[in-house]
Amino acid sequence: MIKTRRELFSLHWTCASLAGLTFLAGCASTPVDAPKPTGWIKDEVADSYVFGYPLVLMEAARDAAVGTDPGQAPLNTLRHAQALPPVGLANPPTPSLDTLDSSAWLDLGAEPVILALPDSHGRYVDARALDMWTNVVWSTSAQTGPRASGIKEQAIAFVGPGWQGDLPKNVKRIDVPTRNAWVTVRIQSNAGRDMTLVRKLQRGIRLVPLSAYASDARSAIAPGGNAAAAAALAASGSPAAQVAALDAGGFFSRLAEGMQDNPPVPDDPHALKFLADLGVKPGEPVKLPDASDAITSGLSDGRERVVTPPPNLLSVNGWSWFGDGVGNYGPDYALRAYAAYAQPGIGTKDDEVRATLTLDSDGHALNGANRYVIHFAPNQLPPVRGFWSITAYTKEGALGESAPARLAVGDRNGAHRNRDGSLDVVVSSVRVRAANWLPAPRTDLQLVLRLYAPKPQATDGTWQPPAVVRQ
Template structure:
């Protein structure tokens, strides 16, 4: 018995030692195996920032523009610009000097919202509506494709929530929208000065009406109609915004100030009411990988190393946002967005860049907007120099509407010291040469004779060429703006 007991005891001791050795081996295993890399996280945070930037910018823009405070208006109400924009920091980047604008944020969550446009009697006007992902869901440019633009006829457009089934009034254009909110923008061409009064009269012809407030006589038949400006009590306060409808500076700065948790929490909140398309399923999966789900607070990886990777991913996304994508159109130093403008599909980089540089960018049928900040030798444009652009007779901007050129400081402001504040263009006294060509002069000081002059800031500046209701040549590669030549 004693021998047996000793054998059992020896076996048990050996088993225990074996188990201890096994456990020790398990404990030492991680030192022999490399830890799982979290490099994927940086890429997914960067990709998600680029994907979500347009929605976050639009959501902050909507919040800034709607309400009862100064410069705000209630949802389903239009604000009307009453004058051309001021110079300096109070103006949004690259303010438009060609038009007065009307804009508002429509909430279609419960029923269709109808927008009535007035007959402009030959005066140029364009209008468009964007969903919360900056896709243009409707525009006058699409409706008038191929035609010379000489004003708009009176018309009514109904913006309808997804899945709505019902009957709209006769002769109303139906536009289905998948996001809760719609940004509506309209611009009416003006020469400034005494011409502003005529534009304001047209602005009073706008109507925004919920379907439940519509009757057989149309929007004007009910007191609930908003935004026409006909009765002063219905006019939104602070209607002094610039030619490009909603000042984007403050919302852009707000987005830039958000840390990763703030940005992605805002994105998750906005996603609940404004879902992306079915084609964006993979982008939503990546958001889920980093802890972002529609309607819930963001739960980003928060470990010490993970937090550093998330921060690096955010910085990378911001850099990508400001970098011109390779599929921009380019010629003679100019850059502009091509036919994908306003309808970006899965090209998230182009969509984010367009939202960052040109909030509310229309389709190319409505406007092409080209920029240049260097001369033909690659040097920065500066008001200490004089420049010319020579348009041959066949190189004039191809438009169905009109075109203009404006100079801005490098941060997109108008020069406070400029002797005049105009956009030079087709409708502001452009004088052609005998052969049909056109020479445009760009300088801080008025050139001798003063013809075809674009006033420029005294320091570094950039030029913006706007083509209203552009023809297909503006984006099919058959046309380019001329180089900016230093004299």
């Protein structure tokens, strides 16, 4: 006991001489701070990136499309495409050559906005509205019946959160859970002289705030796009490229700002807790944790997950497409993020199917220097209530510069069947003597097979598009 006391006494004065008597209590065993675990930060950054990606992308797309520059339009203002292929500031990749599109970004903060559609007299029309989380809140697909034979005259009021009031008679109310929304109207066109009839139908579309609807005021219409506007988009980068370039601070700041007016859909407390853990709250400055390596790693993981096809994508013979869950995602955030990235503005399973393919039946990259045949058996033709088409694009989603204006092959433009009811499409950058020649870019390419107003078997897995065979 005495020996122990002397050792402690000696230690006491040694410490005192080095650090002063006031630090005696902590001198004998100074604690060492162990590094705090950061694995949870990496995981929650990645999960939150996937969760918030659709809203940040939609905000970037809105900002690119809204304005007074050529190819843009103010909020609550229709912008009509005037040509095929379309030209403008906010064109998505792989533009459709089957429809002439009208679009508008809505601000429902002050009052509802009413979309009035004319009778299309049997012509195929696909109109839809997406909230800012890319869920389809309304579309015309439910009205088309067993065959997509056009739409009747109708008016739809898009109503933002919290609005109370009465709507005019015969105006259908659609409640939108976000302040902003994206409306598109696609009108089937055969190009050439048919464009005059389509433009007339476009002029019959009306988009006005509720306060102007009763006065019969005409909707504001922005002019169509031009080459200069397309060049401006190329210089600034597509919305997807802009989002991919954001660092963690930029991405989550944009997400926090967007959630103030456009709350998450669905309202997911678990996802909001993850964001709050990271210092991301709606409408507030973002305060990310002091763990740069974990945040950088989580951001990289989130980006990779967004561009990776989820396992519930349908895939047959090299083609891949969305099944029954598209357009109304619920808590399937991986599917929602990938759909927003891969096919911006995609509708529901009843609106449209876009199957894409980049490899031939041997697993080699498609290239326009080769010749390919797509053979549809009589019972294998795309199942549609409307119509279908195939278009060839570059790997980046652009149309070939040297190809003729009409690049699509499909049943609406006279695709020729064989005697047994089957159908062959020949894909090549060199003109061939074939009934159904599909011009292709002189480079690596991708094919997009579009089904307008698809039948249920197109999305439930019972239909299979054929392989693309190199000759």
